[in-house]
Amino acid sequence: MSAHAKEKGMGLWRRATALTLLLLPLAFLLASGAFAAARKTGDGKVTKASGRCGSCHPDERVAFEKSRHAGEDMHCTSCHGGNDQSLDEAGAHQGNGWRGKITRAQDPAMCASCHADEKVMQPYDLPVDQYSQYQTSGHGKLLAKGDGKVAVCSDCHGAHDVLSAHDPASRTYVTNIPRTCGTCHGDTTLVRERKMKDTYHEYLGSVHAKSLFDKGNLKAPTCVSCHGVHGAAPSDIGNVNKVCGRCHTAERRYFKSGPHAAAMAAEQMAECSSCHGDHGIAPSETARLASSCVKCHDKGSKDEVLGATLLADYQSAAEAIEKAEKVVARADAVPIQTEDYKARIEEAHTYLFEALTAAHAVSPEAMSGYTTRARSVGEEIQEELGSKLQNITVEKLFLLVFWFYVIVTIGIIRRFRDAGPRAVK
Amino acid sequence: MSTLASETPARTRRDRAVDWIDARINLSELFSFLTHFGLIYTPVDTRRPLRDVLEQIRTTPLESYARWPHILGLLTALLFALEAVSGILLAFYYQPTALGAYDSTRSIVRDVMLGWLVHHVHMWGSWLLVAVVLVRMIRLFWDGLYQAPRELLWFSAVALAWLVIQLDFTGLLLPWDEQSYWSAVRGLEIVWALPIVGPMLSALVGGRTMSEDVLNRFYVLHIIVLPVLYLAFVYLTFATMRRVGLSRVGGVAPKLTTFRRHASDLVIITLLLFAGLVTLSTLMPFQFHGPADPYRTPKGTLPPWYMLAPYALFQLPLPRWIPGLALVGTAFTLPFLPAIVRAAGNRLDDKRLRMAGLAVFGLWLVLSVLGAFVDRR
Amino acid sequence: MADGAGRSDDQPGAEGGTDRRGFLKTLSGAFLSLWALGGAGAIAAYMRAPEHNESSNERVVRIGRLEDLRIGEARLVRHGVSPFFVIRTGAEHVIALSAVCTHVRCILAYDHERRGLICPCHDGRFDLNGNVVSGPPPRALPTYEVSTRAGEVFVRV
Numbered sequence: 004m005s006a007h008a009k010e011k012g013m014g015l016w017r018r019a020t021a022l023t024l025l026l027l028p029l030a031f032l033l034a035s036g037a038f039a040a041a042r043k044t045g046d047g048k049v050t051k052a053s054g055r056c057g058s059c060h061p062d063e064r065v066a067f068e069k070s071r072h073a074g075e076d077m078h079c080t081s082c083h084g085g086n087d088q089s090l091d092e093a094g095a096h097q098g099n100g101w102r103g104k105i106t107r108a109q110d111p112a113m114c115a116s117c118h119a120d121e122k123v124m125q126p127y128d129l130p131v132d133q134y135s136q137y138q139t140s141g142h143g144k145l146l147a148k149g150d151g152k153v154a155v156c157s158d159c160h161g162a163h164d165v166l167s168a169h170d171p172a173s174r175t176y177v178t179n180i181p182r183t184c185g186t187c188h189g190d191t192t193l194v195r196e197r198k199m200k201d202t203y204h205e206y207l208g209s210v211h212a213k214s215l216f217d218k219g220n221l222k223a224p225t226c227v228s229c230h231g232v233h234g235a236a237p238s239d240i241g242n243v244n245k246v247c248g249r250c251h252t253a254e255r256r257y258f259k260s261g262p263h264a265a266a267m268a269a270e271q272m273a274e275c276s277s278c279h280g281d282h283g284i285a286p287s288e289t290a291r292l293a294s295s296c297v298k299c300h301d302k303g304s305k306d307e308v309l310g311a312t313l314l315a316d317y318q319s320a321a322e323a324i325e326k327a328e329k330v331v332a333r334a335d336a337v338p339i340q341t342e343d344y345k346a347r348i349e350e351a352h353t354y355l356f357e358a359l360t361a362a363h364a365v366s367p368e369a370m371s372g373y374t375t376r377a378r379s380v381g382e383e384i385q386e387e388l389g390s391k392l393q394n395i396t397v398e399k400l401f402l403l404v405f406w407f408y409v410i411v412t413i414g415i416i417r418r419f420r421d422a423g424p425r426a427v428k
Numbered sequence: 429m430s431t432l433a434s435e436t437p438a439r440t441r442r443d444r445a446v447d448w449i450d451a452r453i454n455l456s457e458l459f460s461f462l463t464h465f466g467l468i469y470t471p472v473d474t475r476r477p478l479r480d481v482l483e484q485i486r487t488t489p490l491e492s493y494a495r496w497p498h499i500l501g502l503l504t505a506l507l508f509a510l511e512a513v514s515g516i517l518l519a520f521y522y523q524p525t526a527l528g529a530y531d532s533t534r535s536i537v538r539d540v541m542l543g544w545l546v547h548h549v550h551m552w553g554s555w556l557l558v559a560v561v562l563v564r565m566i567r568l569f570w571d572g573l574y575q576a577p578r579e580l581l582w583f584s585a586v587a588l589a590w591l592v593i594q595l596d597f598t599g600l601l602l603p604w605d606e607q608s609y610w611s612a613v614r615g616l617e618i619v620w621a622l623p624i625v626g627p628m629l630s631a632l633v634g635g636r637t638m639s640e641d642v643l644n645r646f647y648v649l650h651i652i653v654l655p656v657l658y659l660a661f662v663y664l665t666f667a668t669m670r671r672v673g674l675s676r677v678g679g680v681a682p683k684l685t686t687f688r689r690h691a692s693d694l695v696i697i698t699l700l701l702f703a704g705l706v707t708l709s710t711l712m713p714f715q716f717h718g719p720a721d722p723y724r725t726p727k728g729t730l731p732p733w734y735m736l737a738p739y740a741l742f743q744l745p746l747p748r749w750i751p752g753l754a755l756v757g758t759a760f761t762l763p764f765l766p767a768i769v770r771a772a773g774n775r776l777d778d779k780r781l782r783m784a785g786l787a788v789f790g791l792w793l794v795l796s797v798l799g800a801f802v803d804r805r
Numbered sequence: 806m807a808d809g810a811g812r813s814d815d816q817p818g819a820e821g822g823t824d825r826r827g828f829l830k831t832l833s834g835a836f837l838s839l840w841a842l843g844g845a846g847a848i849a850a851y852m853r854a855p856e857h858n859e860s861s862n863e864r865v866v867r868i869g870r871l872e873d874l875r876i877g878e879a880r881l882v883r884h885g886v887s888p889f890f891v892i893r894t895g896a897e898h899v900i901a902l903s904a905v906c907t908h909v910r911c912i913l914a915y916d917h918e919r920r921g922l923i924c925p926c927h928d929g930r931f932d933l934n935g936n937v938v939s940g941p942p943p944r945a946l947p948t949y950e951v952s953t954r955a956g957e958v959f960v961r962v
Binding site (some may be wrong): 118214216219220221222223250251252253254256342343345346349350352353356357358360408411415418 | 833836837839840883884885886888890905909910911912925928937939940941942943944961
């Protein structure tokens with residue numbers, strides 16, 4: 004009875020499985036058919052932005068409809084001309100100033116037809132000088148000479164998928180700019196062909212790139228911060244300090260007050276980059292205070308000695324702070340109250356940074372004000388905390404008194420103990 | 429009585445005071461209670477008047493356990509008392525929270541007057557206590573003092589050793605500095621790797637990851653649960669000892685002494701112990717490390733020294749349950765050593781057992797040294 | 806006849822020795838009672854809670870009386886490694902913001918004329934809301950909540 008029931012159950016189970024297996028491919032077929040149909044009708048449907056263009060240009064339609072332009076009153080026909088309601092190719096590709104594929108040479112002027120128009124751009128609070136800037140740029144000048152390989156609008160902004168520069172997915176978003184420029188300026192074959200520097204990969208190793216990518220500091224400079232956005236051009240000698248000085252204001256001030264500013268202008272030398280490099284700017288390193296002099300000055304000259312003096316001055320101050328930090332660590336291990344000393348060391352670190360900034364004036368006088376202050380803070384802390392650590396020996400002296408007391412007490416107790424009768428046998 | 433009183437008036441005054449108290453409260457009960465914890469050795473009849481009880485305590489000879497080697501047992505009680513006093517003082521300032529633990533400990537050592545002394549005495553005391561209970565266990569084993577009728581003494585000695593190690597381990601975490609934190613993490617890794625016992629203990633301790641819950645539970649275990657259990661076993665030790673007497677190794681009977689001499693010895697030993705701890709604390713203070721950082725393991729962090737041997741065992745290329753089973757097995761057989769020896773009958777003589785114990789001890793030493801050099805990041 | 810050493814079983818000594826023994830006993834008693842005195846003193850010293858001096862762990866920092874701050878004046882409060890400025894901008898309005906530059910942790914300076922904070926290291930500038938005005942600092946300065954109770958200014962760090 005029970006065996007029969009079991010068999011019956013098994014049979015049912017088997018049948019259900021078979022049915023499922025049979026139905027599965029059918030369901031799959033149906034689903035994929037529906038999918039295909041949906042795709043077809045989707046492309047064929049008339050959308051507001053792209054009309055019927057999507058029937059034949061589905062990829063372009065998808066890209067365009069995600070773009071910033073699609074949400075505005077822009078259509079395929081705004082750039083390409085033609086008739087977006089027609090369903091046959093001949094009808095669509097004619098009339099309304101039909102342009103078809105836009106060539107690279109045409110591209111900037113076509114974008115400018117709107118983007119240089121104050122009336123059109125005003126509601127979006129966008130500048131209208133990009134086109135005129137572009138024409139002054141290295142790219143624009145070469146394009147005018149008939150060089151078809153230089154960057155045009157669509158190379159950086161995209162053709163159909165133009166996004167706002169505030170959109171993190173945009174090619175022109177801050178963190179994406181280096182890669183966007185790098186498509187050409189970091190392309191090894193292109194770089195070799197046109198005898199350019201591979202500035203993209205140089206930049207990737209720089210302290211600026213680290214700050215941008217690793218620390219997420221959106222204020223760190225990208226390519227456009229120094230070279231300009233649409234008017235991209237290398238900085239002229241004499242302007243380098245202005246460009247760098249936009250952020251490094253204090254360094255620029257000291258630099259201009261020092262002897263280097265006039266001398267470099269006279270010799271036609273690039274100002275900041277002569278010591279720091281250009282695209283691959285390394286993190287500031289104090290040793291360069293002395294080591295970079297010999298790039299221009301003779302070895303053993305008084306100028307090199309000056310550099311060594313600056314370095315020695317800085318290092319002695321930094322050392323004093325370092326020693327003070329070690330004393331603080333020792334005091335912390337005891338522990339002794341060190342909050343106040345830590346605050347003072349924090350201040351001394353500020354002096355050290357100021358000293359490095361002042362070093363751009365290349366004069367010991369400008370720097371020594373800060374190094375002296377840092378050094379004196381370091382020495383004071385060493386002295387004060389050192390004497391506090393010494394005070395612990397007082398406790399050791401106290402220990403002697405304590406032991407004297409203990410021994411005398413034991414003596415008294417022993418007297419009391421021996422005053423009683425001896426052990427019972 | 430009255431004739432005595434006329435000769436020495438001071439004596440009468442004291443007697444009168446004793447009579448005054450005796451008429452109002454039965455202090456004999458207190459003395460009877462004290463006998464359980466070893467201070468008073470003479471059996472006290474609570475129905476007798478206090479003056480008689482005092483006279484009896486004064487005149488009855490007692491076995492001197494303030495002498496080597498019996499002193500080891502006395503030290504486990506005395507050191508515990510010192511730990512209790514300094515521990516209570518520390519508890520006035522300590523806060524068992526993740527935010528407060530480090531700061532309050534540092535504040536005790538740095539800002540509170542004499543706080544450093546209390547803290548360091550407590551830490552050095554714990555160090556000594558661990559050493560004393562382990563040495564005591566070794567000596568009891570070596571002299572065969574687990575044999576009838578001293579099985580309970582052996583049992584409580586093992587229990588005391590186990591409790592002291594637990595006390596030390598739980599106390600170690602409390603400062604919540606990077607060293608104590610990571611040392612405790614390493615130690616807990618061992619506990620959690622034990623089969624059966626590990627999961628049970630991890631439930632008791634508050635989980636498998638180090639957290640504030642674990643800190644709080646460690647704190648409660650450290651200041652209430654474990655000390656109370658410890659006191660219970662101290663009681664068991666003295667209760668058994670008053671019945672079976674001090675050990676007589678090699679047939680030498682322990683010396684008999686008077687209460688006065690014995691009490692003086694106790695005071696002197698306590699004083700020396702305290703002075704020793706103060707000296708250690710002043711000359712070799714404990715270093716203070718930075719606060720615990722769960723995201724950074726300081727280099728060279730090891731579990732506490734008594735856990736180095738199991739730590740090394742777990743680093744062996746074996747499945748974890750093998751060393752785990754060995755450890756749990758050892759832990760469970762140790763208290764039942766007397767029963768095992770008896771069951772084995774004559775096949776195990778003293779000498780062979782001693783050699784076996786020596787071998788185990790040697791293995792433990794070797795493993796501990798190995799554990800100290802295990803390099804793990 | 807002070808009986809400092811407590812109960813004693815005096816053996817009847819020589820007549821001359823009694824006086825000296827009594828003196829010794831008094832001395833020992835005095836000596837031993839010093840233990841009690843010292844112990845009590847030590848515990849009393851230990852029990853006295855330490856004054857809460859300004860430590861970086863405190864959440865609420867007392868700045869001082871409001872009238873002691875002049876309008877437009879800033880006070881640098883040294884709060885461990887994270888000092889901050891307390892600036893009275895109006896009769897009733899006091900603000901507090903970090904004095905640590907977000908660039909490389911230099912201590913900022915207050916510039917009354919420019920109504921802002923200036924970093925002496927790299928000339929980074931912040932306005933009084935903590936926003937970066939110019940220079941290398943990547944982020945705005947943290948600002949802290951200020952409350953004035955009974956004429957006294959507190960900052961919640």
